[in-house]
Amino acid sequence: MEQLIDKLKHEIIGVLNLSEMTPADIDENAPLFIEGLGLDSIDALELIVLLEKNYGLKLGTAEEGKRVLHSVRSMAEFITSNKKG
Amino acid sequence: MQHKVVVTGIGIISAIGFDTKGVMDSLQAQRSGIGRLSLIDSVYKDEIPVAEIKATNDELLQIADPGITGNYSRTSLLGIIAARQAIAAARIDVSAPGRTGLISATTVGGMDRSEIFYRGYLSGSGKARLRDVVTHDCGDSTEKIADCTGIRDYITTINTACSSSANAIMVGARLIREGKLDRVVAGGTDALTLFTLNGFNSLMILDRNPCRPFDEDRNGLNLGEGSGFLVLESEEFACRENKNVLGVIKGYGNACDAYHQTASSPEGHGACLSMLKALEVAGLAPDAISYINAHGTGTKNNDLSEGVALETVFQAGIPHCSSTKSYTGHTLGAAGGIEAVLSIIALQHQWIYPNLNFARPMNELGFVPVTAFVTGIPVNCIMSNSFGFGGNNSTLIFSRY
Amino acid sequence: MEELYIISDHCIIRNNSVVSGGKKVFEYDRGGEPSFFTALYRHFDLNYPKFFKMDNLCKLGLLASEVLLREKNILRRYPGDQVGLILSNAASSIDTDRNYQISINDRTGYFSSPSVFVYTLANIVIGEISIRQKFLGESTFFIEEKFNPERLYTQVKLILDEGIISCCICGWVELDGDHYEAVLYLVEKSAPLADGIAIFEPEKLHEIFLQRI
Numbered sequence A: 001m002e003q004l005i006d007k008l009k010h011e012i013i014g015v016l017n018l019s020e021m022t023p024a025d026i027d028e029n030a031p032l033f034i035e036g037l038g039l040d041s042i043d044a045l046e047l048i049v050l051l052e053k054n055y056g057l058k059l060g061t062a063e064e065g066k067r068v069l070h071s072v073r074s075m076a077e078f079i080t081s082n083k084k085g
Numbered sequence B: 001m002q003h004k005v006v007v008t009g010i011g012i013i014s015a016i017g018f019d020t021k022g023v024m025d026s027l028q029a030q031r032s033g034i035g036r037l038s039l040i041d042s043v044y045k046d047e048i049p050v051a052e053i054k055a056t057n058d059e060l061l062q063i064a065d066p067g068i069t070g071n072y073s074r075t076s077l078l079g080i081i082a083a084r085q086a087i088a089a090a091r092i093d094v095s096a097p098g099r100t101g102l103i104s105a106t107t108v109g110g111m112d113r114s115e116i117f118y119r120g121y122l123s124g125s126g127k128a129r130l131r132d133v134v135t136h137d138c139g140d141s142t143e144k145i146a147d148c149t150g151i152r153d154y155i156t157t158i159n160t161a162c163s164s165s166a167n168a169i170m171v172g173a174r175l176i177r178e179g180k181l182d183r184v185v186a187g188g189t190d191a192l193t194l195f196t197l198n199g200f201n202s203l204m205i206l207d208r209n210p211c212r213p214f215d216e217d218r219n220g221l222n223l224g225e226g227s228g229f230l231v232l233e234s235e236e237f238a239c240r241e242n243k244n245v246l247g248v249i250k251g252y253g254n255a256c257d258a259y260h261q262t263a264s265s266p267e268g269h270g271a272c273l274s275m276l277k278a279l280e281v282a283g284l285a286p287d288a289i290s291y292i293n294a295h296g297t298g299t300k301n302n303d304l305s306e307g308v309a310l311e312t313v314f315q316a317g318i319p320h321c322s323s324t325k326s327y328t329g330h331t332l333g334a335a336g337g338i339e340a341v342l343s344i345i346a347l348q349h350q351w352i353y354p355n356l357n358f359a360r361p362m363n364e365l366g367f368v369p370v371t372a373f374v375t376g377i378p379v380n381c382i383m384s385n386s387f388g389f390g391g392n393n394s395t396l397i398f399s400r401y
Numbered sequence C: 001m002e003e004l005y006i007i008s009d010h011c012i013i014r015n016n017s018v019v020s021g022g023k024k025v026f027e028y029d030r031g032g033e034p035s036f037f038t039a040l041y042r043h044f045d046l047n048y049p050k051f052f053k054m055d056n057l058c059k060l061g062l063l064a065s066e067v068l069l070r071e072k073n074i075l076r077r078y079p080g081d082q083v084g085l086i087l088s089n090a091a092s093s094i095d096t097d098r099n100y101q102i103s104i105n106d107r108t109g110y111f112s113s114p115s116v117f118v119y120t121l122a123n124i125v126i127g128e129i130s131i132r133q134k135f136l137g138e139s140t141f142f143i144e145e146k147f148n149p150e151r152l153y154t155q156v157k158l159i160l161d162e163g164i165i166s167c168c169i170c171g172w173v174e175l176d177g178d179h180y181e182a183v184l185y186l187v188e189k190s191a192p193l194a195d196g197i198a199i200f201e202p203e204k205l206h207e208i209f210l211q212r213i
Helices: A002-015 A041-055 A062-068 A072-081 B020-029 B057-064 B074-089 B111-123 B138-149 B164-177 B194-202 B235-240 B269-282 B300-313 B332-349 C036-043 C049-053 C056-069 C094-103 C124-133 C149-161 C202-209
Strands: B005-014 B100-105 B154-158 B183-190 B226-234 B247-256 B291-293 B320-322 B381-388 B392-399 C006-014 C017-020 C023-027 C083-089 C139-143 C167-176 C179-188
Touching: A002 A041, A002 A072, A041 A062, A041 A072, A062 A072, B005 B020, B005 B074, B005 B164, B005 B235, B005 B332, B020 B332, B057 B074, B074 B100, B074 B111, B074 B138, B074 B183, B074 B226, B100 B138, B100 B164, B100 B332, B111 B194, B111 C094, B138 B154, B138 B183, B138 C139, B154 B164, B164 B183, B164 B226, B164 B247, B164 B332, B164 B381, B164 B392, B164 C149, B183 B332, B194 C094, B226 B235, B226 B332, B247 B269, B247 B332, B247 C124, B247 C139, B269 B300, B269 B381, B269 B392, B291 B332, B300 B381, B332 B381, B332 B392, C006 C056, C006 C202, C017 C056, C036 C056, C049 C124, C056 C094, C056 C124, C056 C167, C056 C179, C083 C124, C083 C149, C094 C167, C124 C139, C139 C149, C149 C167, C149 C202, C179 C202
Parallel strands: B100 B154, B100 B183, B291 B320, B291 B381, C083 C139, C083 C167
Antiparallel strands: B005 B226, B005 B247, B154 C139, B183 B226, B247 B392, B381 B392, C006 C017, C006 C179, C017 C023, C167 C179
C-alpha cells in the first residue's frame, strides 16, 4: 500500500502540474479538495482520467468520485480493492 | 452624438432549420434539432446526442454559393450562409455609400478540417493534405465571409468562448452608436468537431440524453452547430434607405465572473453584472423585460448560477424565461448570434419560446421556465444571455421599434 | 472636445527579456530554469501555484499583467467592475490546440485531457488574469492578423467614453511554440504626472510596441 501511495503522489504531481511540490509535501491522509492541496473541479477530472488511464478503473457516479478522490489514501484503497487479477 | 442602432436583417442556419422560415417552423412545432451524430465518425456517436445540421460540407457549399471555389471549413460555410441571408434580408448593397463592417465570432474555426489533416499527418501515411489546414485560423472564416459578401471597410474576429457572437453584436452596436460605422454584419459561427466533442466529454458536462435546462435532474449540455448573423444599422441610415426595421439594440453589457476557467461562481456574480449593465445602458428597469432568452445550457453549474443571478437581478419576479438550447443545442461561439436571431423573430411575431424537456424546478430556486409556446402576450423587450468559459458574461437587450 | 486618456504604464515581454515602463527588468539566463516563464515567475517571486497548471499563453499573459500591475494597487483606486481587459493576438490558442489534438488522436488509446482542453480558447488568459487580480469589468479578445494599434485604440476608447470602465489593461499577447511576445498597456482616465506616462493614442501604442529590447 505504501509503495502505491508513493507512486500515486508522483503521478498526481505530474498530471496536475504541481511542480512546486515533492511527494514528501503531500499528506496522504489529508483532503485533496477544498482544504489540503486545494484542488479544483478540473483537477478532479484529471484524477478520474488518471485512474482510468493508469489503473483501468472507471468511476461510476459523482458520489463515488467524492469518496474515492477524498485523499491519496482513499485513492490507493480504491485501486487496491479493485485490482484486476 | 449617439446613434440609435436598429436591426434590419437576420440570417440563421442551425439544426432546427436552414433559414429563418425553417427555424420558425421548428420553433412553433416544438421540434428539437437534438439527435444522433451522423456526419462525424466518433466513438461516441451512439452515446452523445448532438444538434447536428444534416448537410455535408459539399451540400453546404451548394447552399452557400455553388460558384465559389477554394478551401472552406464547415464553420466558414455555415457563416457564409447565415451572413448572406441577413444581408439579403436587409437588402444591403455593400458597394453603395456607407461604411460597412463585419464582426464575426468563432471558437472552433477550421478545426473540422485541421483534425482530419492532423490525424493523417501524424500517421505518416502521406495522405494528409495541406489544404485542410490552411483554413484553421479563427480569422479565416471571417475573411471568407467578407470575401463572399464583399465587406471591406472593417473586419475583425472575436473569440471569447460561448459569449463570442453576443460580444460581436455588442461591439458592432457600439461602433454604430458612436458613429464609427454605418452598418455592421455581426454574429458568429461554429461547427461540430471531434475536438469539441471529446473536450466537453472530458469535462463531464455532456448529457447522454437531450438536455433539460433549469431542470432539477439536468445532466449537462448537448453540443450543437450553426450560425446566426444580424445586420445592424444606424437608424438614420436605415430610414434613409427605407429599410424594414425588425428591432432595436436597446442595451448590452459584459462583465467578468473572475471565479474559475470554466465554472461559474455560485452567486452568479458576473452574470448579475452583465445583466445590470445591459439594463443600465438600455435605461430600463428589470420589469421592462418581457422575456429572457437564457444561456441555460443544461449543466448543473450554469443553470444554478444563472438562476441565482436571475433571482438577484429580477427581485420582483423573473419574467417569462426559457433556454432555446433545448432546440438548437449549445452552438458555442455561434450561440449569441443564433439566440439574437431567435430574439428578433420573437419580437417580430410576439412569441415566447418553451424551455423543452423541463419537468422539475431546481430545489435551490423557485424559478420555473416557460414550458409552452406562448403567443398573445405583449413582447416588447427581450434580454438574451450568453456566458462563456473564462468568465466572459454578456447580455444583450432587444426592443421593438 | 474629445476626451483624452493616459497610458500610465506599459510592459513588453519579447526576446526572453522583460521591459517595464521603458526599463529592462529581467533577462533570461538559460543556465538557470529550463523555462523562461518559470524563470520569470521565480524572479518576481509570485507565489501563485495555479500558475503551473496554465498553458503557455496564459502563463505569458499572467506574467505580463503581473509586471504591468505590480505595486500599483489598482483595486484601491478602482472598483473591480470598472477595470476592463481588451486583448488580441493572431494565433488564438493554437499552441494548446495542438497539444490537445495529440491527446485525442489515437482512437483506441486516447485519454482526452480536461485540463488541456480548458485552455483551448484564446480568452482564458483574460479569465486567469481576472481571477488573479479580481477584475470584473468588460473584457474582449480580438483575433487580428497582426497588432493593430488603431483598432485597439478605438475599442478601448469606446468603453472608456461610455463610462463602462475607468481603467483598461489592453494589448497583444501572442504565443505559438517558441515564438511569443506580449505588449500590455495600462490605460486610465487620469493618472498622476510621472516619468513615462503618455497620451493614449494609436501612434503612441505603435511606438511602444515597436520598442527594441
